[in-house]
Amino acid sequence: MKAYLTRRYHFSASHRLNNDAFSAEKNRVVYGKCNNPHGHGHNYVAEVTLCGEVDPATGMVCNLADLDMFARTNLLDAFDHMNLNTLKCFANLVPTTENLTIEIFRRFQSGFSHAHLERVRVEETGNNSFEYAG
Amino acid sequence: MKAYLTRRYHFSASHRLNNDAFSAEKNRVVYGKCNNPHGHGHNYVAEVTLCGEVDPATGMVCNLADLDMFARTNLLDAFDHMNLNTLKCFANLVPTTENLTIEIFRRFQSGFSHAHLERVRVEETGNNSFEYAG
Amino acid sequence: MKAYLTRRYHFSASHRLNNDAFSAEKNRVVYGKCNNPHGHGHNYVAEVTLCGEVDPATGMVCNLADLDMFARTNLLDAFDHMNLNTLKCFANLVPTTENLTIEIFRRFQSGFSHAHLERVRVEETGNNSFEYAG
Amino acid sequence: MKAYLTRRYHFSASHRLNNDAFSAEKNRVVYGKCNNPHGHGHNYVAEVTLCGEVDPATGMVCNLADLDMFARTNLLDAFDHMNLNTLKCFANLVPTTENLTIEIFRRFQSGFSHAHLERVRVEETGNNSFEYAG
Amino acid sequence: MKAYLTRRYHFSASHRLNNDAFSAEKNRVVYGKCNNPHGHGHNYVAEVTLCGEVDPATGMVCNLADLDMFARTNLLDAFDHMNLNTLKCFANLVPTTENLTIEIFRRFQSGFSHAHLERVRVEETGNNSFEYAG
Amino acid sequence: MKAYLTRRYHFSASHRLNNDAFSAEKNRVVYGKCNNPHGHGHNYVAEVTLCGEVDPATGMVCNLADLDMFARTNLLDAFDHMNLNTLKCFANLVPTTENLTIEIFRRFQSGFSHAHLERVRVEETGNNSFEYAG
Numbered sequence: 001m002k003a004y005l006t007r008r009y010h011f012s013a014s015h016r017l018n019n020d021a022f023s024a025e026k027n028r029v030v031y032g033k034c035n036n037p038h039g040h041g042h043n044y045v046a047e048v049t050l051c052g053e054v055d056p057a058t059g060m061v062c063n064l065a066d067l068d069m070f071a072r073t074n075l076l077d078a079f080d081h082m083n084l085n086t087l088k089c090f091a092n093l094v095p096t097t098e099n100l101t102i103e104i105f106r107r108f109q110s111g112f113s114h115a116h117l118e119r120v121r122v123e124e125t126g127n128n129s130f131e132y133a134g
Numbered sequence: 135m136k137a138y139l140t141r142r143y144h145f146s147a148s149h150r151l152n153n154d155a156f157s158a159e160k161n162r163v164v165y166g167k168c169n170n171p172h173g174h175g176h177n178y179v180a181e182v183t184l185c186g187e188v189d190p191a192t193g194m195v196c197n198l199a200d201l202d203m204f205a206r207t208n209l210l211d212a213f214d215h216m217n218l219n220t221l222k223c224f225a226n227l228v229p230t231t232e233n234l235t236i237e238i239f240r241r242f243q244s245g246f247s248h249a250h251l252e253r254v255r256v257e258e259t260g261n262n263s264f265e266y267a268g
Numbered sequence: 269m270k271a272y273l274t275r276r277y278h279f280s281a282s283h284r285l286n287n288d289a290f291s292a293e294k295n296r297v298v299y300g301k302c303n304n305p306h307g308h309g310h311n312y313v314a315e316v317t318l319c320g321e322v323d324p325a326t327g328m329v330c331n332l333a334d335l336d337m338f339a340r341t342n343l344l345d346a347f348d349h350m351n352l353n354t355l356k357c358f359a360n361l362v363p364t365t366e367n368l369t370i371e372i373f374r375r376f377q378s379g380f381s382h383a384h385l386e387r388v389r390v391e392e393t394g395n396n397s398f399e400y401a402g
Numbered sequence: 403m404k405a406y407l408t409r410r411y412h413f414s415a416s417h418r419l420n421n422d423a424f425s426a427e428k429n430r431v432v433y434g435k436c437n438n439p440h441g442h443g444h445n446y447v448a449e450v451t452l453c454g455e456v457d458p459a460t461g462m463v464c465n466l467a468d469l470d471m472f473a474r475t476n477l478l479d480a481f482d483h484m485n486l487n488t489l490k491c492f493a494n495l496v497p498t499t500e501n502l503t504i505e506i507f508r509r510f511q512s513g514f515s516h517a518h519l520e521r522v523r524v525e526e527t528g529n530n531s532f533e534y535a536g
Numbered sequence: 537m538k539a540y541l542t543r544r545y546h547f548s549a550s551h552r553l554n555n556d557a558f559s560a561e562k563n564r565v566v567y568g569k570c571n572n573p574h575g576h577g578h579n580y581v582a583e584v585t586l587c588g589e590v591d592p593a594t595g596m597v598c599n600l601a602d603l604d605m606f607a608r609t610n611l612l613d614a615f616d617h618m619n620l621n622t623l624k625c626f627a628n629l630v631p632t633t634e635n636l637t638i639e640i641f642r643r644f645q646s647g648f649s650h651a652h653l654e655r656v657r658v659e660e661t662g663n664n665s666f667e668y669a670g
Numbered sequence: 671m672k673a674y675l676t677r678r679y680h681f682s683a684s685h686r687l688n689n690d691a692f693s694a695e696k697n698r699v700v701y702g703k704c705n706n707p708h709g710h711g712h713n714y715v716a717e718v719t720l721c722g723e724v725d726p727a728t729g730m731v732c733n734l735a736d737l738d739m740f741a742r743t744n745l746l747d748a749f750d751h752m753n754l755n756t757l758k759c760f761a762n763l764v765p766t767t768e769n770l771t772i773e774i775f776r777r778f779q780s781g782f783s784h785a786h787l788e789r790v791r792v793e794e795t796g797n798n799s800f801e802y803a804g
Contacts, residue, residue: 013710033751038752151461170349172351177311217282228460260311261411289727540802544798595766
């Protein structure tokens with residue numbers, strides 16, 4: 001019996017959307033007010049969905065304590081109260097929420113082995129969200 | 135790297151559920167209080183999900199400005215603050231939220247070409263929602 | 269020990285904002301798209317706040333079962349799935365949410381005697397609300 | 403035209419996570435504070451998703467009145483304001499939300515015949531949810 | 537410049553509403569399904585509102601770190617994942633949410649001295665809340 | 671009949687909490703991770719509450735179109751997608767949400783004359799909010 005477990009993590013960060021390879025004018029056209037020079041920020045919500053057999057002894061797909069410990073180190077400590085543009089993973093990548101979602105997916109996929117990572121979904125605001133499933 | 139982008143649009147509209155081919159009695163049985171003669175209304179939320187490659191230059195599946203411009207004309211101007219029963223697209227169709235969801239899907243599918251339309255989901259209330267994926 | 273109890277009730281209704289004493293042009297200017305001829309609707313939330321001593325025996329300000337029974341008859345049966353413009357209480361009154369809030373306050377104030385009515389707050393949408401305290 | 407209908411049901415219940423086959427120590431390690439001896443509780447939300455053709459005459463996948471009647475008997479009367487550990491279905495099964503989700507799925511799958519059951523999703527808190535699709 | 541700061545804390549607990557001084561029949565009448573013998577539970581939200589001058593140097597009414605540290609010990613450790621009926625403070629008091637709200641108010645009022653406690657509000661469910669201001 | 675109208679506005683901005691008059695060490699102690707050097711951000715919600723007589727002709731406390739026009743210029747254009755630290759009003763003031771709330775109150779109080787400004791409340795996250803009433 002394969003079930004899905006989804007857990008939501010909250011973090012606040014800032015970013016500025018700008019591609020150095022574009023002209024200033026093109027950056028303004030492409031990114032609009034997200035290109036404002038000093039950046040802006042969001043309360044992001046990352047939803048991590050795992051999939052696996054429900055263990056008949058524990059009744060769990062995965063222990064949330066293990067998931068939370070991994071997310072503490074690899075998600076919250078990495079992104080909470082940060083300026084995304086200054087992070088190593090966005091040194092050569094525009095920190096759009098699409099790219100942030102993919103980056104979070106990669107971190108969980110390569111390091112969290114207690115259950116299968118199904119997808120990551122990130123809400124940038126209550127009206128915008130992005131999802132990546134590998 | 136294929137990612138999904140979901141954007142929520144809010145509009146308020148009224149409708150009355152009634153099929154002219156049914157008797158008054160059958161309409162009351164089928165639609166209950168949704169058949170009340172003068173109609174009622176909802177704050178609808180339409181979630182549009184697009185799918186596509188993340189452009190390596192922009193970091194985007196699709197520019198939200200393009201999506202918003204299309205939604206302004208084809209979704210909000212068409213349905214916001216309207217009585218659904220008086221609209222051309224519901225002249226011969228009961229304006230249930232199932233049919234509204236399908237109608238919105240068709241409008242995006244036939245006219246929005248900046249990314250692939252994956253699905254449309256419409257919330258009628260916080261507890262009822264409907265989804266159509268073609 | 270005086271405490272406050274707040275309970276939320278949900279109902280869906282339609283309305284059209286129009287004052288017959290105004291010209292068609294003035295109605296359009298004053299009410300904008302809320303003046304659209306066939307009406308539109310909302311998922312309203314009415315929050316009723318009562319105040320009173322916490323009964324030392326029951327630990328309650330007021331039994332929610334009594335409040336719900338009153339609200340069933342005087343709020344939900346009266347307004348849910350209705351067109352507000354067709355109701356007797358709005359025969360000579362524009363059914364703005366301000367007026368709806370006052371009407372709900374009056375109904376609770378005159379008929380609900382199990383605790384003191386403190387205020388009524390009505391959400392028209394997630395972003396608009398109105399409050400009346402007598 | 404196959405569409406999906408999702409309806410949310412709310413209920414409050416308590417549970418304690420403990421496997422009698424484990425030692426007290428192992429139960430504490432596996433379940434953490436969810437193993438606290440006297441139990442704790444949640445406001446659960448069960449989302450039931452049905453799938454089916456939209457009936458051209460009614461414009462509906464399934465009449466919500468039928469779904470609500472089934473849910474009243476098989477979901478709300480069974481679980482609302484209950485201690486999950488005392489229920490027959492959890493006599494030999496730890497009442498994790500994974501197992502609760504599967505139990506709700508089984509009840510709808512075996513008894514609700516007005517439309518195809520697609521999946522059941524249960525929110526334990528705003529940040530934890532579980533999904534089962536058979 | 538006096539401002540108000542409100543912070544929300546989340547905890548999950550169970551309770552059973554029953555007054556030993558009432559007959560079993562009276563308890564059923566007064567508390568309805570909240571009197572079910574084995575208890576039930578909720579995801580409670582406690583909103584603590586403080587009031588004070590905004591410190592011109594820090595720009596704060598009160599350091600949230602101090603508030604969180606107090607709430608960790610006096611609110612979350614005390615009530616999270618607990619059965620309220622088994623707690624000392626409810627030994628002779630029915631654990632209604634009115635009484636829980638007053639209890640939380642007293643704990644903050646007597647121990648938290650970094651700013652003036654204005655009120656405590658507790659949500660039992662999304663539709664029920666209680667408030668106490670001393 | 672005096673009623674209250676509350677309208678919510680959403681904007682995204684970044685800030686860094688730091689007082690130049692404090693040592694680096696003191697800033698870290700006072701502001702914690704909100705002092706991270708490159709800033710972070712939030713999806714802010716500003717709730718503006720007006721109070722006034724309900725106009726018997728229009729049924730309104732204030733025309734929302736007037737309020738929205740004022741908020742567009744004085745709130746959203748000023749703060750949305752901005753870095754608060756770079757704004758003139760925070761040149762000598764730490765951009766805590768307390769100070770932001772007071773700043774928004776002042777702008778509405780000095781310029782919006784269609785109804786009496788009662789209070790401004792700003793949500794920094796879903797769990798933190800601040801309120802100022804003059």
